[in-house]
Amino acid sequence: MKKAVATKQAPQALGPYSQAVVCGKMVYCSGQIGLDPKTNQLAKEVDQQAKQALHNLKAVLTATGTTPADVVKVTVFMTNIEDFQLVNQIYSQFFVDQQCLPARSAVGVQALPAGALVEIEAIAQKKKGSKSNE
Incomplete structure (x- = not known):
């Protein structure tokens, strides 16, 4: 059985999808971008967007x-793959002190x-x- 999850602590979906879906023990989180959920404004720089996207992901x-x-797999999409190292620095601060880091893909997109x-x-x-906090 699957269950949609939504929180006001992260930006509302920009389309017809759930912020996350729980199916059994697995949690599938939709992609998060650098929108501030309080202002609905996108951060300006890529490092600020990465920080906000990870903050939004944590809220979900x-x-x-x-x-x-508990994260086992992450996919990072970037419009400029040359931002990889900068995004990687921000990302490494999010998954700090973990003996088993999640698997990850980084993809350049248009x-x-x-x-x-x-x-x-x-x-x-x-x-x-574990139970949902909603």
């Missing part, structure tokens, strides 16, 4: 009863929704007995 994970430590420079999606696995 929290709403599912998971944390960054464009992203709302003019974003970076989008980050994740798959997490719920621990036994």
Whole structure:
């Protein structure tokens, strides 16, 4: 059985999709961009967008009863693959102190929704007995 998850702590979906879907122990988080959920404004620079996207991702994970430590796979989309090292620095601060870092793909794309420079999606696995915080 699958369950859609939504939180006001992250930007509302820009289209007909869920912020996350929980299916059994797996959590599938839609891509997050650098929109501030309070102002609905996109951060200006790629590093600020990456930080906000990860902050939004954490809010969605929290709403599912998971944390960054539960993430098993991440995909990072960038409109300029030359931003890889800068985004990588921001990313490494998000997954700090983890013995088992998530698998990851980094993909250069032509464009992203709302003019974003970076989008980050994740798959997490719920621990036994964990519940949604919504």
